[in-house]
Amino acid sequence: MAQRNILQFIILGLLDQQPRTGYELTQAFDSDIGEFWSAKHSQIYPQLSKLETAQQVTHHEEVSGEKLVRKRYALTTTGKTTLENWLSADTEPVVGGGKDEFAVKLYFIQRPDDPRLVQMLTKQGAFHKQKLTHLQEQMTLKFPAGASQHDFGHYLVLDHAIRREKAYTEWLKAALTACEK
Amino acid sequence: MAQRNILQFIILGLLDQQPRTGYELTQAFDSDIGEFWSAKHSQIYPQLSKLETAQQVTHHEEVSGEKLVRKRYALTTTGKTTLENWLSADTEPVVGGGKDEFAVKLYFIQRPDDPRLVQMLTKQGAFHKQKLTHLQEQMTLKFPAGASQHDFGHYLVLDHAIRREKAYTEWLKAALTACEK
DNA sequence: TCGTCCATGTAAGAAGTTACATGATTGG
DNA sequence: CCAATCATGTAACTTCTTACATGGACGA
Missing domain, CATH: 1.10.10.10 (Winged helix-like DNA-binding domain superfamily/Winged helix DNA-binding domain)
Structure with missing residues (x-):
């Protein structure tokens, strides 16, 4: 960078x-x-x-x-x-979405029955679920009434982070389902 | 890094x-x-x-x-x-989620009625929507039958990217709604 | 022949992390 | 008094980007 x-x-x-x-x-x-x-x-x-x-x-x-x-x-x-x-000024949109070692590792695991997969997905899932919970707590703590007039940007990025973590955990869950059947 | x-x-x-x-x-x-x-x-x-x-x-x-x-x-x-x-080996979960100049900019825009907001959100929205479409095309092209036995990792990361972009566009849409009312 | 892609490298510098260094304040 | 936190800096090193440099292959 x-x-x-x-x-x-x-x-x-x-x-x-x-x-x-x-x-x-x-x-x-x-x-x-x-x-x-x-x-x-x-x-x-x-x-x-x-x-x-x-x-x-x-x-x-x-x-x-x-x-x-x-x-x-x-x-x-x-x-x-x-x-x-x-x-x-104009903002160049994020190119790839940053670097994610975990995602790259998964890319190299070809077989859905790889013995390592379940543990990997579960472990990451636990982490991101916890993080999601923490962010949601922050949200109810800082913006109990939803989007506010002041600190609107703050509200937006918190919402962003929550959506990101939600998508991440849902992906991990779907991956787990997909490799178990 | x-x-x-x-x-x-x-x-x-x-x-x-x-x-x-x-x-x-x-x-x-x-x-x-x-x-x-x-x-x-x-x-x-x-x-x-x-x-x-x-x-x-x-x-x-x-x-x-x-x-x-x-x-x-x-x-x-x-x-x-x-x-x-x-x-x-164990994978350290992604710390923050990478860097996102656009998100940080929004953080500093306090008022939901800031004249720049709508244009910013619309512009980013267009980009990410297009990217989402491209990824979905890739998906139907490469995995027309859904998750496959071979190239499972490839399927997973594509799914990941799609979910990420979907969450991003939905966030932008929600932000637009929130700042217009 | 001309432009686009293929193909491989190096150099310079910016950005980011880890470690080194030092010392003050505060509360138990 | 001791530990955690506050507080500010520098040094060494890795990573990453941009730019420099060179040349072949291929198709229009």
């Missing part, structure tokens, strides 16, 4: 919602947004530096306790413009 | 199906398997060299026409063992 440094725009988007520290940005990628993009802190901190050099963001320092200094970053007006341009 | 060089196993898997040239391997990633893994020839040729050095594959040269030499690669017994070990 060497493309157009999408990470920078996501950081701008997150900072537009509210000023954040590098640590908080890292956490954001571990929650909902992580369903569709992820990044480690080792990518985030350098990117923040670059964005600051490019005058897209600024930071001020917060002191907590005795000597801990936090850098809280916020968008500049330039950064806000960059973000809006990205949001308004 | 710096992990365990999964590409090498996929190449072994493809060569297990039948001996292939680097060019043919490249093509394979542009067809069905490309739905769940992709690679360019600039990754494939070097990987083939490494696999040959590691005695996982061998090649023989085919001459076609006047002077064109093709290298057709095949698995060694070692390579076959490596492949089987990979297939039998």
Whole structure:
């Protein structure tokens, strides 16, 4: 994935919602947004530096306790413009749908009676079922009344993730049925 | 994605199906398997060299026409063992579900009445609908009688891709409905 | 002959992961 | 006081994409 440094725009988007520290940005990628993009802190901190050099963001320092200094970053007006341009620009649709080692493995298992199949499908099924449950809990927790006026995008991606996991578990179930008969 | 060089196993898997040239391997990633893994020839040729050095594959040269030499690669017994070990090993479930720039963009669009939303959703919808149709055509073409005994894995991943695209288009449709009311 | 596909490689650089490094805060 | 978490960075390495480079085969 060497493309157009999408990470920078996501950081701008997150900072537009509210000023954040590098640590908080890292956490954001571990929650909902992580369903569709992820990044480690080792990518985030350098990117923040670059964005600051490019005058897209600024930071001020917060002191907590005795000597801990936090850098809280916020968008500049330039950064806000960059973000809006990205949001308004055409989006290349996802090419393949990402990489899925499990799906590829299945591709190489030719016989429906392969002794490994049932266990593989069951194991993945358990994982995705659990994940689906977790996402559904998030949904009822965050949007008990369905789609909201605020945080609409958040609602959409959660819905997206749920549909994706639902489709995944249903596929695994159908595969299990197909290879058992 | 710096992990365990999964590409090498996929190449072994493809060569297990039948001996292939680097060019043919490249093509394979542009067809069905490309739905769940992709690679360019600039990754494939070097990987083939490494696999040959590691005695996982061998090649023989085919001459076609006047002077064109093709290298057709095949698995060694070692390579076959490596492949089987990979297939039998536990598979880490997909973490997030890959990266989806479009989904992330939506995340940052807070208001359901954002003037850009309808166009964005419609455009992506058209793309994924077309892709879905193409996949369904592939399915009826390759598996007119449904799941087959041979090529079962191929059937499974095609089914997977279809379900994924179906879920994607349904999500976009639901999103469109939600933001129009 | 001319364009399209076949065919194989290398190079440069971006993106992403893992590991290295360090230290503060907070709550039990 | 000790563990978990907060907090910020760098280094090394792998993976992946884009571009560079070259040439043959085949059909119109």
